[in-house]
Amino acid sequence: MSNDTLSALARVLEQRKQAAPDNSYVASLHAKGLNKILEKVGEEATETLLAAKDAQRSGQTKDLVYETADLWFHSLVMLSHLGLGPDDILQELERRFDLSGLEEKASRTEKK
Numbered sequence: 001m002s003n004d005t006l007s008a009l010a011r012v013l014e015q016r017k018q019a020a021p022d023n024s025y026v027a028s029l030h031a032k033g034l035n036k037i038l039e040k041v042g043e044e045a046t047e048t049l050l051a052a053k054d055a056q057r058s059g060q061t062k063d064l065v066y067e068t069a070d071l072w073f074h075s076l077v078m079l080s081h082l083g084l085g086p087d088d089i090l091q092e093l094e095r096r097f098d099l100s101g102l103e104e105k106a107s108r109t110e111k112k
């Protein structure tokens, strides 16, 4: 999933906050509230780790990809419910990546 796909999905998720719960799965989650969304995140996390163990046993990764997509999706709904989006998480990952990049550079310079 590229950053573009994440951004496009996040825009749809924002629109669904105003949609009728009968016509939209995401709107129905918002209407049920944070506890229901967290229940789904927990369910999908469990299904993802079971799929990871199965993938290790069988070498088949299709179910793991499917369950991880469900987990990412429900995590995005949780973030959206709380006024956050994928950019907030990507920024944090980029900050860590920049920090580790700088540390790597510093240790390479020290060795010279």
Ligand SMILES: N=c1c2ncn([C@@H]3O[C@H](COP(=O)(O)OP(=O)(O)OP(=O)(O)O)[C@@H](O)[C@H]3O)c2ncn1[C@@H]1O[C@H](COP(=O)(O)O)[C@@H](O)[C@H]1O
Binding pocket: 009, 012, 016, 023, 024, 025, 026, 027, 040, 069, 070, 073
């Ligand atoms: N990416 C997804 C997506 N991934 C998973 N799901 C739904 O997440 C649910 C997965 O949970 P389960 O397998 O536990 O299914 P369930 O038994 O129906 O769920 P519960 O009754 O327990 O809540 C299913 O209903 C899937 O359809 C998704 N529903 C929507 N999207 C995206 O969100 C957008 C908005 O969706 P709507 O709000 O439905 O228009 C869509 O255009 C899609 O791009």
